[in-house]
Amino acid sequence: MASSTVTSSQPDRPPRPNLAFRQLRGRRSPAEFAALVRRAAREIGERVCCDARYVGRVEAGEIRCPNYAYERVFLHMFPGRTLTDLGFAPRSSVRGRAARPAADGPPEPTAGELTTAGTGGAAETWEAFEPYDRQDPYDRYEPYEKDHPNHEESDVLRRAFMTGGGATVAAATLGPLRLTTDALAAVRPGRRPGSPEAAALEEAVRRIRLLDDRHGADGLYRRAAAPLRAAYALLDAGATRQTTVDRLHAGAGELAISVGWLAHDSGRFDDARSHYAEALATARMTGDAGLEAHAFCNTAFLARDSGRPREAVRAAQAAQRAARPLGSARLMSLLALREAGGWAGLADRTGCEQALARAQALFERGHCDADPEWMSFYGEAELEGLEAQCWSMLGDWGRAARHARRAAEVQDPHFTRNIALYTAELADDLAREGRPDEAAAAGLRVLSLLDQVQSSRIQSMLAGTARVLLPHRRASGVSEFLDRHASMPRTGRA
Structure with a gap:
């Protein structure tokens, strides 16, 4: 990233x-008010990490203007009021970084920034918050309900896990994703990892997932391997407290799954299988049913994509056995969809339909506190998208197209990669159904997103669609799609 022309992100005045805002909180404690904020966010489909520390920062004036997600939540909580009524400054008065272009939404990292982040001289840190809360697109995940992290350690963990070289990275980029000398010191003789390292590991998992949501896997996989190695080095070093040991094991397992998914989505199936197996072994060693269910869930998806549908069914069923005691209907719904994908791969329409019906019924039970954090991506759009893939494998192109279209329409704009994926699925289904003009229009929409998304899966789908559309070059829009697709740079494996 280019260095900012502003030497400090702190305001010139205290x-x-x-x-x-303090008056609006009334007699509630900061923690109680934060819970109300999170509840209001869920009412409008937002996910914000509001806690007592965030409320305190707002009331102290450290956040002069909230990010866009929080703005929507606050205006929902206090209808009829403006940000100014809530005590915030106008957004235009606090966004004044010369390096940031004016825009209606928060700044987004580009594909180039993902590739080069951490190599330049950005002089800003995640701790040096701007008066404008910059973390908008990535502040989507709430902490574990039963986890009470020491928020004063957050600055330490960010420096420890998420910085590289001599400069820190901006909040909107993943950077090199490797441990610094300070963090590595924790695994040397005489030093034991503690809560800051466990929290850093959990934060790394979230950051990888969030950037994958935006940009796909191809630009992230290689850099994500470094923190995974560091995570297992922390495990080898051993922690003193059992609670820290448990967090490190869970974090390392989830990180292995995240890195495995990056390998999976970028076409490195053997690497993905190895990472998922590593996560499963970690889960079995520690008796972590949630991690085991997650590992089997991803293994089932990988088996389906690798042309091993029977293994996909078995893995999905194993995941359901592990997940049943956890009490999350949404998790069981997703696992039923994984099983449906396996049955579709076996051309077993009856088995697929039964699994899809279970998935829909479980989904309709709604969210609960037992839902795992990693399932934040699973909503109506993902349900529709996975069902579309099942019907596509069964050759029911019209039904597949209807579900894919619905998936793209209802997907949260935050998940840019999934919007591109569902639209690519739609384009392919329409092409195979014999609707080349509509397929080309959908394909063009996907191409317009590929400057933000790097996913070998999506590129492969588009290539298949292009082959189907070749005989229909004279249809409206098809020639334009084929020409743009042919000229599209191939990102390859990063």
Whole structure:
């Protein structure tokens, strides 16, 4: 990234307390008010990490203007009021970084930034918050309900896990994703990893998932291997407290699954299988049913994509056995969809339909506190998208297209990669159904997203669609799609 022309992200004057916001909190504690904020967010489909520390920062004036997600939540909580009424400054008055282009939404990392992040001289840190809360597109995940992290350690863990070389990375980029000398010191003789390292590991998992949501796997996989090695080095070093040991094992397992998914989505199936097996072994060693279910869930998906549908069914059923005691209907719904994908691969329409019916019924039970954090991606759009893939494998192109279209329409804009995926699925289904003009239009929409998304899976789908559309070059829009697709640079494996 280019260095900012502003030497410090801190305001020139001391922050002024936000008395209006403090008054709105009333007699509730900061933690109680934060819970109300999270509840209001869920009501409108947002996910924000609001806690007592965030409320305190707002009231102290450290956040002069909230990010876009929080803005939507606050305006929902206090209808009829503006940000100014809530004690915030106008957004235009606090966004003044010369390096940031003016825009209606928050700044997004580009594909180039993903490739080069961490190599330049950006002089800003994640700890040096701007008065404008910059973390908008990535502040989507709530902490574990039963986890009470020491938020004062957050600055330490960010430096420890998420920085590289001599410069830190901006909040909107993943950077080199490797441990610094300070963090590696924790695994040397005489030093034991503790809560900061466990929290850093959990944060790394979230960051990888969030950037994959936006940009796909191809630009992330190689850099994500370094923190995975470091995670297992932390395990080898051994922690003193059992609670820390458990967090490190769970974090390392989830990180192995995240890295495995990056390998999976970028076409490295053997690597993905190895990472998923590593996560499963970690789960079995520690008796972590949630991690075991997650590992089997991804193994089932990989088996389906690798042309091993019977293994996909068995893995999905194993995941359901592990997940049943956890009490999450949404998790069981997703696992039923994994099983449906296996049955579709076996051309067993009856088995597929039964699994899909279970998935729909379980999904309709809604969210609960037992839902795993990693399932934040699983909503109506993913349900529709996975069902579309099942019907596509069964050759029911019209039904597949209807579900794929619905998936793309209802997907949260945050998940850019999934919007591209569902639209690519739609384009392929329409092409095979014999609707080349509509297929080309959908394909063009996908091409317009590929400057933000790097996914070998999506590129492979588009290549298949292009082959189907070749005989229909004279149809409306098809020639344009084929020409643009042919000229599209292939990102290859990063």
